[in-house]
Amino acid sequence: MNILAQAGLFALALVVDSSRIIELPLFGGVHPLLFTAIVVSFAVSSGAFTGGLWGFLGGLSLGLLAGNPQVGALTLGGFLSGSVPVLLRPLVFWRKWTSQVVLGFASVLLFNLTLLAVSSVRGEDSGISVVSGLRMASDAVITAIVCPLVCAGMSRLERRH
Amino acid sequence: MFDTPRNLTAGRRKSRRRLSSRMKLEFAGLAVLGILAAGMAAFPGATLALFSPVRGVINALWRTGLYGVDAVHSVGEGGVRLLGNATRLAQEKAELQKKLETAAGEGAMREEEIRELVRLRRLLNLRESISDRVVAARIIGGEPSALFSTLIIDRGGEDGVREGQPVAAPAGAVGRILSVGPDYAVAMWLCDPRSRIAAYVQRTRVMGVLAGNGGGCELRYLSAGDDVQVGDRILTAGRGSVFPKGIMVGTVTELRKDGLSISAVVAPSVNVRKLEEVLVISRSSPFR
Numbered sequence: 001m002n003i004l005a006q007a008g009l010f011a012l013a014l015v016v017d018s019s020r021i022i023e024l025p026l027f028g029g030v031h032p033l034l035f036t037a038i039v040v041s042f043a044v045s046s047g048a049f050t051g052g053l054w055g056f057l058g059g060l061s062l063g064l065l066a067g068n069p070q071v072g073a074l075t076l077g078g079f080l081s082g083s084v085p086v087l088l089r090p091l092v093f094w095r096k097w098t099s100q101v102v103l104g105f106a107s108v109l110l111f112n113l114t115l116l117a118v119s120s121v122r123g124e125d126s127g128i129s130v131v132s133g134l135r136m137a138s139d140a141v142i143t144a145i146v147c148p149l150v151c152a153g154m155s156r157l158e159r160r161h
Numbered sequence: 162m163f164d165t166p167r168n169l170t171a172g173r174r175k176s177r178r179r180l181s182s183r184m185k186l187e188f189a190g191l192a193v194l195g196i197l198a199a200g201m202a203a204f205p206g207a208t209l210a211l212f213s214p215v216r217g218v219i220n221a222l223w224r225t226g227l228y229g230v231d232a233v234h235s236v237g238e239g240g241v242r243l244l245g246n247a248t249r250l251a252q253e254k255a256e257l258q259k260k261l262e263t264a265a266g267e268g269a270m271r272e273e274e275i276r277e278l279v280r281l282r283r284l285l286n287l288r289e290s291i292s293d294r295v296v297a298a299r300i301i302g303g304e305p306s307a308l309f310s311t312l313i314i315d316r317g318g319e320d321g322v323r324e325g326q327p328v329a330a331p332a333g334a335v336g337r338i339l340s341v342g343p344d345y346a347v348a349m350w351l352c353d354p355r356s357r358i359a360a361y362v363q364r365t366r367v368m369g370v371l372a373g374n375g376g377g378c379e380l381r382y383l384s385a386g387d388d389v390q391v392g393d394r395i396l397t398a399g400r401g402s403v404f405p406k407g408i409m410v411g412t413v414t415e416l417r418k419d420g421l422s423i424s425a426v427v428a429p430s431v432n433v434r435k436l437e438e439v440l441v442i443s444r445s446s447p448f449r
Contacts, residue, residue, distance in 0.1 A: 019302050053194060056194050069347075072203070079194055080195075080198075122205075
């Protein structure tokens with residue numbers, strides 16, 4: 001797919017994620033992290049480096065858009081979520097929707113765990129609790145469900161281009 | 162040239178070599194990106210300083226864009242309501258349909274205005290109840306993470322907003338200012354895992370530390386003999402120079418025993434996802 005089209009879709013996902021204008025459906029207080037789903041779809045079609053690069057840029061942009069002092073942690077989280085799960089691709093069935101669900105789940109979980117780990121190392125929070133664990137899991141589940149849909153949409157767009 | 166087995170093997174070797182050199186390049190790229198990201202996470206101060214000019218420009222563009230989209234959204238909302246009536250109105254005459262659509266549009270807008278008026282009146286009541294200087298602000302964005310909850314407001318350093326100042330809404334305490342830009346600021350919600358404030362049980366005056374856990378709050382460090390019940394209201398204690406005393410935080414929904422101490426699970430009184438306006442409270446001396 002054209003790099004500009006990729007960037008456009010990615011920017012749209014970031015806007016939806018960061019703004020309160022388009023309210024995505026909430027499940028247990030969380031909504032799908034669209035930018036991670038898009039990063040996973042890029043990684044599925046182009047490899048770990050592309051996923052890592054988009055994840056890096058996504059985390060950085062998310063931090064800058066939200067004015068979050070944790071911009072470095074978000075960047076690291078984005079990078080890891082875009083690259084590490086896809087590097088483990090030989091372990092799961094490639095290009096099947098089940099593998100995309102697994103990748104989506106792993107990516108979001110890794111993203112949230114990175115944020116939690118960085119803030120724990122810096123002594124900013126009290127570590128993982130039952131509630132935060134459940135929220136992380138539900139965030140990962142809901143994004144994992146969305147992931148195959150995003151991947152299917154992306155591959156359809158790729159075929160058109 | 163014919164594809165002899167020898168040529169095929171040479172071709173495969175060549176493509177394998179090309180693939181492995183590409184993989185090496187990709188791994189090198191990944192390593193560089195990883196080191197860069199880890200460095201940024203380890204030195205947040207330097208990262209923020211590095212990106213501060215970009216951040217200002219991005220936030221200005223972001224704010225302008227959000228206002229634009231918000232305006233389109235408001236118009237769109239009216240349109241959606243009109244669509245609901247469209248099937249019924251289609252059977253009537255075109256002139257009547259136009260009138261009805263206009264009326265429905267005006268009704269939707271008026272309803273929105275009334276709702277805004279109610280919200281602003283509540284905000285004004287809160288403003289009058291707080292003796293300190295307050296800055297009214299509109300929420301224009303937030304962080305999508307399931308764990309960390311921040312809100313972006315459209316008032317910043319130029320309006321007197323400073324880091325650490327408390328943020329409140331008519332329903333209760335919201336959080337505190339985490340970072341400030343010239344015309345925007347980022348507030349951290351009370352339920353963010355990084356948030357901790359002093360709070361007490363209204364009925365029995367038992368003090369504790371209210372800590373966020375991502376989805377809600379917990380009143381921690383209560384001893385087993387403390388009188389706390391489900392349904393008790395939790396208020397800010399005014400200690401630690403964050404919040405004025407007596408602002409509603411939430412209601413106890415569950416009690417958890419942890420050895421000799423207990424902690425109370427608190428459902429926050431403010432639903433940040435539905436919040437549109439807030440007040441930033443500023444004061445030169447610490448709150449008591």
